[in-house]
């Protein structure tokens with residue numbers, strides 16, 4: 001049993017990998033990419049929970065899940081806890097495990113969790129606000145999609161150069177309304193404009209350095 005700092009856990013997520021997936025967002029990220037849409041996951045030392053509790057929550061979805069997507073926050077800063085969790089659930093998960101990290105590609109591929117065989121595909125490199133976004137599952141085109149296992153190649157090879165599909169999952173729970181997926185550049189600004197026109201106000205956790213000036 002280990003301690004994981006967890007931001008969110010949700011099923012089903014359809015916009016972050018093939019099929020209906022379990023989404024796990026860790027809490028804490030020191031990379032702080034300009035334009036990050038998950039600023040709420042930056043603060044460390046929040047959401048402490050044992051991997052046994054996370055495992056039990058995931059267990060309820062395992063039979064229906066096509067995979068698990070781990071994002072954040074920065075998952076590789078919590079590699080030991082995630083390895084502990086995956087060692088427990090992986091034998092009962094029929095699907096794949098996809099992991100997002102802001103670590104550079106070489107450091108990510110050298111990380112013990114990525115080398116453990118527990119991860120089928122990884123998307124490394126920090127988000128780059130100024131880079132184009134023309135590929136599926138990636139926030140910016142500097143981020144490669146790397147299949148690590150045979151299952152990873154089966155699941156992700158057709159997505160290596162596929163265009164983004166702009167799908168977002170919308171969740172409503174006691175914390176409010178939140179999105180999972182990869183929004184296109186300016187999508188949240190467009191949503192904010194549309195909501196404002198109807199008399200609503202949108203507050204996102206996007207990095208303020210990338211937001212347009214308010215009028």
Ligand code: SF4
Pocket residue numbers: 029030031032033036037038039041072073074101102103126127
């Ligand atoms: S995009 Fe990912 S790596 Fe970059 S600051 Fe946000 S959570 Fe961290």
